[in-house]
Amino acid sequence: MKAACSVLGLMGICLAACLGSTPAWADVATPALKVTTVDGTAFDLASQRGQWVVVNFWATWCPPCIKEMPELSALDAERKDVSVVGLAFEEIDPAELKAFLKSHPVVYPVALVDVYNPPKDFSTPRGLPLTYLIAPDGKVAEKIMGPVTRVELEKMVAKHRP
Numbered sequence: 001m002k003a004a005c006s007v008l009g010l011m012g013i014c015l016a017a018c019l020g021s022t023p024a025w026a027d028v029a030t031p032a033l034k035v036t037t038v039d040g041t042a043f044d045l046a047s048q049r050g051q052w053v054v055v056n057f058w059a060t061w062c063p064p065c066i067k068e069m070p071e072l073s074a075l076d077a078e079r080k081d082v083s084v085v086g087l088a089f090e091e092i093d094p095a096e097l098k099a100f101l102k103s104h105p106v107v108y109p110v111a112l113v114d115v116y117n118p119p120k121d122f123s124t125p126r127g128l129p130l131t132y133l134i135a136p137d138g139k140v141a142e143k144i145m146g147p148v149t150r151v152e153l154e155k156m157v158a159k160h161r162p
Contacts, residue, residue, distance in 0.1 A: 030138040031121030035087070035111035038098055043085055043109050045134065052082040052141075052157050053134040057113075057125045059090040060100045064147040065129045071150040073106040081136075082157065084108035089115055089125055135160055 033045035033055065045053060056072060058065035069086075076084040086108060088097055097112055118124050122132065123143070133142040133156050141160045144152075 028121040029140065031119070031132075031134070031140065033085075033119050033121065035085075035113065035119070037109040037111045038088075038094060038101065039109070041109060043111060045085075046138065048083055048134070049138055050136050051080075052136060054082065054084040054153060055087065055122070055132040055134060056084060057087045057089045057122075057128060057130040059088060059128050060092060060097065061090065062128045066104060068129060068147050068149070069104055069106055073108060075150045075153060076106075076108040079154075082153075086110040087119070088112045089118065089128060089130075091115060133157070133160075 031045065033043070035043050037043055045055070054072060054075065056065075056068075058069070060066070072084045072086070075082055084106075086106065088110060092100075092112065094112055097110070101110060113119060123130075127145060129147055131142075131144040131148050131153075132140055133144070133153065135141040142156050
């Protein structure tokens with residue numbers, strides 16, 4: 001399955017490289033997201049209203065995902081108006097995910113999501129990484145297929161500010 005997912009991930013990256021970020025949309029204009037992070041903490045997207053939220057679908061086997069983790073972590077740590085949540089979208093044992101995060105630490109919360117029952121208000125990832133930028137009002141401002149940098153996210157935040 002990992003080989004097939006890797007191919008899908010690479011196709012998604014290629015698609016993103018050709019098309020750039022996709023238009024701002026999701027299955028639900030103001031998505032809900034309630035997950036339990038790997039450290040046992042509850043994360044509720046609704047409680048983040050008033051600030052920007054980066055929702056990042058990723059996997060441990062995805063090199064572009066791993067490459068963007070330090071950038072997302074720095075964004076979360078250094079911007080008080082932006083928070084990040086990582087959604088590990090893969091079949092992996094929670095203990096394995098925790099071990100991975102020890103060797104690839106981030107400051108933002110990470111949750112393991114079920115690939116067969118992903119968060120219903122977000123499109124099922126067809127490739128990884130897949131990132132949503134949620135505006136302070138809770139609406140999807142951007143949906144980005146493929147890797148994204150901190151600088152690109154900061155430009156998107158600036159573009160969508162009133």
